[in-house]
Amino acid sequence: MARKVLIAGVGMTPFAPLGGLVGAASLAQRAIRAALDDAQVDVDLVDQAYSAYVYGGVGLGDSVLATAGLGGIPLFSSRDGCAAGTAAFQQARQALLAGEAECVLVVGFDAMPAGVSSNQFFGLDEVPQPDWDALQGSDAPLAALQRRQFPAALYAAQTHWLLTRMAIEENSFAQVASRARQQAGLNPFALMSAAEDGTGWLPPYLCRPASGAAALLICTDEFARRYGLRAEVAVLASVRGSDTAAELEAINVLDVLGRTVTRRLAQQAYETAGVGAEELDLVELHDQSIGDHMITSAALGLCAEEQINGFVREGLNSQGRRVSVCPSGGLLGRGHAPGATGVAQLVEMVWQLRGEAKSRQVEGARTALQQSSSLGRAVSVSILQRIR
Structure with missing residues (x-):
């Protein structure tokens, strides 16, 4: 019988x-401590640890984990962009499913210097027009991949x-931005929680770069029972993929x-989890x-896709059931x-499923989905569910 992966502890810095x-190390250590305290698990019970960061030298992740008391166990680091x-997280989950560990810690962190402006973060300072025009005129899949070198474009x-091909109304963009600010205002961990207005938004409607850290303690069901943990959130599915030549x-x-790759992976995740999009609460x-x-x-x-305008305004899925998208404020707000x-x-999803999200709580939340992407290059979809 397949092992069940549970999330026993979570922590985040604003x-x-x-x-x-x-600094990055201090942020990461605060998130790690919060996750361990939340799970009420001693650091000595952690079998493996995984870190994720983008800005920082080689070995920073191992150093952060070691100084948090996790030295002497297998330590792994990922620097795969967004x-x-x-x-x-997915590598840590695989270690549990493979029986290599019973309790694993995951921490993601970044603290970029002030010198990294929003323009630099999104490549807005570049003027790639000749190169961009050449890529636009090519019908080769490789050209599509090369376009990712110019995120702002x-x-x-x-x-x-x-706006032009799908007839999305401009005020729908404003609706999404307004909701992101509203939800961020309810989230003490969000960058925009203290924002007084919407200034600083970057064309074309991009999120803001930030510094912060978050951590998870995940474990097997057997481990949770052995130590009497309150791990009531299970990982039903977690899949990852990249686009094919045909999709490009x-x-x-x-x-x-x-x-297209998100659509394909979402279907795979739904089938693995045994739930459908209509069952998602957030x-x-x-x-x-x-x-x-x-x-x-x-x-x-x-x-x-032809229902996007209405979905943005009403939040009702194709079956007329309300689903909350980015109650945290999302990247746009957090x-x-x-x-x-x-x-x-x-x-954020664990807090929501536990009923601990306070003023931004999605009432009765039981099933949640997470999706991430690195400019479409690497896409992940995970589904969590409250089981207790």
């Missing part, structure tokens, strides 16, 4: 503007496509940014842009610390 006084956090093209043949900017998706928020909602089966973001999404 996401903060770049260039803060707290996909780093979910990569670490990709997101601008995404917005243009939604149309050279559609929406598919370059992960639409979703934390990788809304690096407002266009991501819209297109990913449809790719996950929450609505049809901010985006690349190494921490995927783990932070899972932490």
